[in-house]
Each structure stands twice: as structure tokens, then as C-alpha cells.
Amino acid sequence: MQRDEIEKIEPVSNGLKLTAKNGRLATLHYKDFERLKSATPKQRLDYRISFEGLRWNDLDEDISFESIFNPEQFPLKLSSKLKPINMSEVARRLGIQQSLMAAYMNGSKHPSEKRKKAILDEIHKIANELLSI
Structure with missing residues (x-):
């Protein structure tokens, strides 16, 4: 999934809700990413949209749209290891x-x-x- 397939990104209480142009919905949960989990609310909202995902420069964090919309394909959480x-x-x-x-x-x-x-x-x-x- 790429940037031009994303219609809307909006903050919700536990993360960011993404809406694709085809109607698919997904939520990026802050708790699933160590850097986002420990970030301030201001830092969490200080992201930019890249070609294939979201980038938090201050947190040095990149998360692909593909992993947000298809988390079952990315089951291994390396952050815990x-x-x-x-x-x-x-x-x-x-x-x-x-x-x-x-x-x-x-x-x-x-x-x-x-x-x-x-x-x-x-x-x-x-x-x-x-x-x-």
C-alpha cells in the first residue's frame, strides 16, 4: 500500500486511525511500538507521510502502511527482542x-x-x- 491509496489519517485515543481510499480501515496502536508507546502526545502527532508509510523523525521510527493494514503478515515483534x-x-x-x-x-x-x-x-x-x- 502506498501514500496515494490513503484517504485519511486521524488521531484516536490509542493511536492513529487510517482510512484507505478503498474503504479499508486500520488502527496503528501506539502500544505496539516501543518508541511510540513511550513518546509524548506531541511527539506521536509529529509524523510525516512518506511514500510507503509514516515517519517520526524525532523518534527515528518508520512504520509501513502495509504493516498497519496487514498486521498478520508482520507477526514478529522485534522490538521486544x-x-x-x-x-x-x-x-x-x-x-x-x-x-x-x-x-x-x-x-x-x-x-x-x-x-x-x-x-x-x-x-x-x-x-x-x-x-x-
Whole structure:
């Protein structure tokens, strides 16, 4: 499902109610997403509509329309098994500042060969953790 198939998105007490142009209804329940569950009401409403879903920049959360309208196809809740997987988490796991990791990513700073190897090793470690689920 894509953006042009969505007719309306409106807040309800426990989440966001989505109406598709074909009449289908679905509710995104905040309780089902760790970042939304712990967010403030203002943060929960500060989303943008992307091509295939909803994006909360401040929360670093993306949820596809497909998973909202067809939750049975997405039964595995990784949030209960894993922390969010992003470069901030890689930085945390390595014990370096997120801002330094961001500088590496945008090219304004360059990691040493030793640091580069540590980053790649940590990413491979995360991949292996994902494979074990």
C-alpha cells in the first residue's frame, strides 16, 4: 500500500486511525511500538507521510502502511527482542558518541583503520544476532 491509496489519517485515543481510499480501515496502536508507546502526545502527532508509510523523525521510527493494514503478515515483534537497530545503537555499543558516528557517516570525519574495523565488526555482530532470531 502506498501514500496515494490513503484517504485519511486521524488521531484516536490509542493511536492513529487510517482510512484507505478503498474503504479499508486500520488502527496503528501506539502500544505496539516501543518508541511510540513511550513518546509524548506531541511527539506521536509529529509524523510525516512518506511514500510507503509514516515517519517520526524525532523518534527515528518508520512504520509501513502495509504493516498497519496487514498486521498478520508482520507477526514478529522485534522490538521486544532487540533494541532499535541504527547507527546510534552501533555507536552506543562501541562506546563512542553518536555525534562522532554521524560525522563518520556524513564524511566530515574519517575513522582510523582500527575504528573502521571495530564498526564493521559490530555491524556484523548485530547481523548475526538478527539471524539467530
